[in-house]
Amino acid sequence: MSRSAHPAGPRHADVLPEGHYSAPPADLNALDPKVWAQTVGRDGDGVLNVGGIPVTRLAEEFGTPAYVLDEADFRARARSWRDAFGADADVFYAGKAFLSRAVVRWLDEEGLNLDVCSGTELATALSAGMPPERIAFHGNNKSEAEIRRAVEAGVGRIVLDSFQEIVRVAHIAESLGKRQPVQIRITVGVEAHTHEFIATAHEDQKFGIPLAGGQAAEAVRRALRLDGLELIGIHSHIGSQIFDMSGFEVAAHRVVGLLREIRDEHGVELPEIDLGGGLGIAYTSDDDPREPHEIAKALTEIVTRECEAARLRTPRISVEPGRAIVGPTAFTLYEVGTVKPLEGLRTYVSVDGGMSDNIRTALYDAEYTVALVSRTSDAAPMLVRVVGKHCESGDIVVKDAFLPADLAPGDLIAVPATGAYCRSMASNYNHALRPPVVAVADGAARVIVRRETEEDLLRLDVG
Numbered sequence: 506m507s508r509s510a511h512p513a514g515p516r517h518a519d520v521l522p523e524g525h526y527s528a529p530p531a532d533l534n535a536l537d538p539k540v541w542a543q544t545v546g547r548d549g550d551g552v553l554n555v556g557g558i559p560v561t562r563l564a565e566e567f568g569t570p571a572y573v574l575d576e577a578d579f580r581a582r583a584r585s586w587r588d589a590f591g592a593d594a595d596v597f598y599a600g601k602a603f604l605s606r607a608v609v610r611w612l613d614e615e616g617l618n619l620d621v622c623s624g625t626e627l628a629t630a631l632s633a634g635m636p637p638e639r640i641a642f643h644g645n646n647k648s649e650a651e652i653r654r655a656v657e658a659g660v661g662r663i664v665l666d667s668f669q670e671i672v673r674v675a676h677i678a679e680s681l682g683k684r685q686p687v688q689i690r691i692t693v694g695v696e697a698h699t700h701e702f703i704a705t706a707h708e709d710q711k712f713g714i715p716l717a718g719g720q721a722a723e724a725v726r727r728a729l730r731l732d733g734l735e736l737i738g739i740h741s742h743i744g745s746q747i748f749d750m751s752g753f754e755v756a757a758h759r760v761v762g763l764l765r766e767i768r769d770e771h772g773v774e775l776p777e778i779d780l781g782g783g784l785g786i787a788y789t790s791d792d793d794p795r796e797p798h799e800i801a802k803a804l805t806e807i808v809t810r811e812c813e814a815a816r817l818r819t820p821r822i823s824v825e826p827g828r829a830i831v832g833p834t835a836f837t838l839y840e841v842g843t844v845k846p847l848e849g850l851r852t853y854v855s856v857d858g859g860m861s862d863n864i865r866t867a868l869y870d871a872e873y874t875v876a877l878v879s880r881t882s883d884a885a886p887m888l889v890r891v892v893g894k895h896c897e898s899g900d901i902v903v904k905d906a907f908l909p910a911d912l913a914p915g916d917l918i919a920v921p922a923t924g925a926y927c928r929s930m931a932s933n934y935n936h937a938l939r940p941p942v943v944a945v946a947d948g949a950a951r952v953i954v955r956r957e958t959e960e961d962l963l964r965l966d967v968g
């Protein structure tokens with residue numbers, strides 16, 4: 506259904522309202538706490554404040570577009586995940602959602618671990634002082650140089666993704682005189698989506714080793730034979746933006762089934778099981794994500810029950826939330842450039858960014874909301890589509906939303922829940938300069954990733 510997946514190319518306009526958005530909200534000035542970062546609210550002048558700072562001041566000082574990240578909210582979410590799982594489990598923040606050195610330090614301070622999936626994500630983590638033993642290294646095609654770097658650094662685990670990699674990592678570890686802790690990522694045939702899951706999905710994807718056909722069992726057999734590897738567990742990641750826990754239930758059942766096979770065949774009980782990430786957040790008021798403590802309770806119960814049934818010691822559980830920690834903590838601040846009413850259709854609102862700072866709408870048909878944040882308004886609601894400034898009609902930030910009819914160039918609008926997979930997937934399309942990430946806390950704002958400059962861009966172009 507994705508716009509970008511249409512074989513005839515991008516569809517220019519679903520010109521008629523599609524009916525999947527709700528009626529205009531009762532109060533256009535209201536900010537639903539479900540989709541906004543914790544410290545967001547309006548001040549007496551109607552200006553949105555975050556971390557005690559008005560967005561008008563942020564726009565003046567740092568320019569637009571900008572990602573504005575609520576540090577207190579980030580830390581609180583990280584903590585609530587850690588506390589929910591307690592001392593007998595591990596929470597790995599999935600760095601690909603958004604990674605910067607400040608974020609790595611916050612995670613370190615809050616007692617979380619970190620997932621990386623490239624040598625450069627690893628470099629970022631190490632340069633910010635994350636203890637290597639708290640880093641997990643992922644990826645379906647890690648280069649030898651990346652593996653060597655990870656093993657040399659002493660990462661806590663490498664998640665093996667293929668038969669070649671089992672040998673590759675073992676060889677590199679042995680050549681360095683090390684025994685590298687590893688997990689094997691398997692695909693259990695469960696594919697989870699927001700509200701449903703498919704328990705018999707084809708394992709037709711690039712990640713992991715299929716459980717089907719005894720392939721995962723064979724991978725375990727080989728890993729156990731290699732001196733360079735210390736097999737500590739099995740890894741499974743079933744999807745993204747998941748609200749329903751039943752997909753995890755089926756996945757855990759199948760992973761534990763493999764643990765039992767391993768025990769029966771090799772007499773070894775692997776001590777760890779990683780259930781991946783993919784926990785959903787509220788992008789719009791229609792989404793109802795679960796709290797970390799409910800998720801922790803559900804996952805722990807599922808694994809414990811399955812292990813009791815299989816007469817296995819319950820392994821140490823780890824999870825890898827990315828979006829669920831950073832997603833809700835940031836919004837993107839834009840300035841309105843043009844307002845173009847199309848009679849009988851909708852009004853196109855163009856902002857000073859677009860698909861270069863948020864590709865998710867074009868890529869996944871993702872839904873977002875938007876609010877006027879530099880003032881309040883009593884004007885009637887108008888149906889809008891918020892679009893960027895790129896040379897591509899699929900350059901949509903918010904497909905359907907309502908903004909006040911008196912919206913005008915120069916107004917600031919903000920799109921909430923852009924903390925995950927926006928800056929980390931940002932591009933330089935049309936030679937856009939990627940926006941900064943501004944962290945706010947207790948009345949202070951600081952840039953944690955600066956805005957790209959023309960010089961940055963031209964420096965790469967060697968002429």
Ligand SMILES: *Cc1c(COP(=O)(O)O)cnc(C)c1O
Pocket residue numbers: 599601602620643742744745746781782783784825826827828829925
């Ligand atoms: C992407 C990914 C995650 C994080 O997913 P979220 O949806 O951000 O929680 C965790 N683990 C693995 C292996 C992943 O690929």
